[in-house]
Amino acid sequence: xxxxxxxxxxxxxxxxxxxxxxxxxxxxxxxxxxxxxxxxxxxxxxxxxxxxxxxxxxxxxxxxxxxxxxxxxxxxxxxxxxxxxxxxxxxxxxxxxxxxxxxxxxxxxxxxxxxxxxxxxxxxxxxxxxxxxxxxxxxxxxxxxxxxxxxxxxxxxxxxxxxxxxxxxxxxxxxxxxxxxxxxxxxxxxxxxxxxxxxxxxxxxxxxxxxxxxxxxxxxxxxxxxxxxxxxxxxxxxxxxxxxxxxxx
Numbered sequence: 001x002x003x004x005x006x007x008x009x010x011x012x013x014x015x016x017x018x019x020x021x022x023x024x025x026x027x028x029x030x031x032x033x034x035x036x037x038x039x040x041x042x043x044x045x046x047x048x049x050x051x052x053x054x055x056x057x058x059x060x061x062x063x064x065x066x067x068x069x070x071x072x073x074x075x076x077x078x079x080x081x082x083x084x085x086x087x088x089x090x091x092x093x094x095x096x097x098x099x100x101x102x103x104x105x106x107x108x109x110x111x112x113x114x115x116x117x118x119x120x121x122x123x124x125x126x127x128x129x130x131x132x133x134x135x136x137x138x139x140x141x142x143x144x145x146x147x148x149x150x151x152x153x154x155x156x157x158x159x160x161x162x163x164x165x166x167x168x169x170x171x172x173x174x175x176x177x178x179x180x181x182x183x184x185x186x187x188x189x190x191x192x193x194x195x196x197x198x199x200x201x202x203x204x205x206x207x208x209x210x211x212x213x214x215x216x217x218x219x220x221x222x223x224x225x226x227x228x229x230x231x232x233x234x235x236x237x238x239x240x241x242x243x244x245x246x247x248x249x
Contacts, residue, residue, distance in 0.1 A: 006036035008043070011190055014051035014197035016044055021058045028064045029108060034084050041089045051201045052193040053093060055116060056100035056186055060125065063109025068247040071134070074234055080227055081108075087140040088219070090115040091212060094205050096196050100189035102182050107131060111142045114149050117208060120189045121175070122182040123168040129155075133162035134246065135239040137229040144222035148215065150175055 005022035018040050020027045027033065044050055057063060066074070074081065081087075086108070090097040099116030104126045111129065113119060121127065129146060131138040138146075138159050146155035154173055158165065171179035180188055196204060233239070 002032070004036060005030070005032045006040050008040045011054065011193070013194055014049060014201070015190065015193040016047070016050050016053050017190070018044075018053060018055045019058065020056070020063060023058065025067065026064045027057050027061045027103075027109065028067045029070055029084070029086065030067055034086060037086065037089065041093055045092075045094055048201070051095055051197040051199070051204055053090075053095060053097045054100050054186070054189045054193050055090060055097055055113070056189065057103045059103060060182070061103040062099075062101040062105045062125070063112050064104065065107030065109040065130075068243065071243045072240075074136075074230070080230070081139045082223060082227060086112055087115055087145075090117070091215060091219070094208070095201065096193075096204060096208050098189045098193050098196075100186045101125065101127070102185035108140045108142075111138075111140045111145060114145050115141070117212070118189075118192055119149070119177040120185050120192070121167040121170065121177050121179045122185050123166065123171065123179055124182050125167050126164045127167065127170060128162065128164045129158045130162040130164070132160060134242040135236060136234045137226065137232075139226045139230060141219050141223055141226070143226055144219055145215070 005020065007019040007021055009017045011017040020033060020037065022028070022030055022033045025033070044053055090099065096117040098118045098120065099113040100120050101113045102122050102125065105113050106128055107130050110127050129138055129142055142159065146159065167179045178188060
């Protein structure tokens with residue numbers, strides 16, 4: 001059997017550590033990663049002993065977003081990003097999720113981390129909402145969560161340009177997250193989660209539910225708009241050319 005690409009481990013005192021470790025695919029959204037990550041959060045949601053979750057990657061990769069095959073399938077209209085609901089895993093987890101983004105967060109991989117309740121970035125790592133680099137408009141709820149978490153001006157710039165930003169650059173731009181040397185990201189995230197886990201689970205669930213209610217209520221509207229924009233922008237010949245060029249084929 002193939003080794004799991006998502007590891008779920010108890011980190012003590014009610015903290016669960018979820019590690020994306022699809023080294024062969026650099027934590028792109030492979031079928032295995034999507035399946036195992038979805039299953040992991042489903043199991044966590046049923047655990048009464050879990051008070052906080054830390055989501056992280058391996059080495060210098062947090063998540064690299066869509067695979068070439070996945071982007072091709074989107075281009076050909078074989079599925080919509082809503083068919084594989086990764087974006088709301090952290091949002092809909094009943095307990096707080098700390099995104100320990102020690103490595104690069106690319107496209108949908110960056111958005112995946114931004115749905116965490118608390119985010120920790122690495123100074124050396126690259127973060128990008130690079131959808132427009134391929135010529136199609138952003139998806140996965142990015143047009144809502146990025147302005148909400150980063151502020152409108154920075155999020156608009158990131159999405160329109162599709163440019164890369166190191167964590168230290170985002171720190172200088174005033175992102176409201178801890179930005180640390182890469183080797184300190186996961187320990188800090190675990191410390192934050194341990195602090196959360198000192199509180200009663202009922203209180204954590206109640207407060208998270210209250211705090212994220214506006215996001216949960218408004219997200220569907222933005223998802224619908226993103227799907228409509230994809231129908232308009234994804235099927236251009238330039239998009240296919242950019243996808244092939246980006247993956248070296």
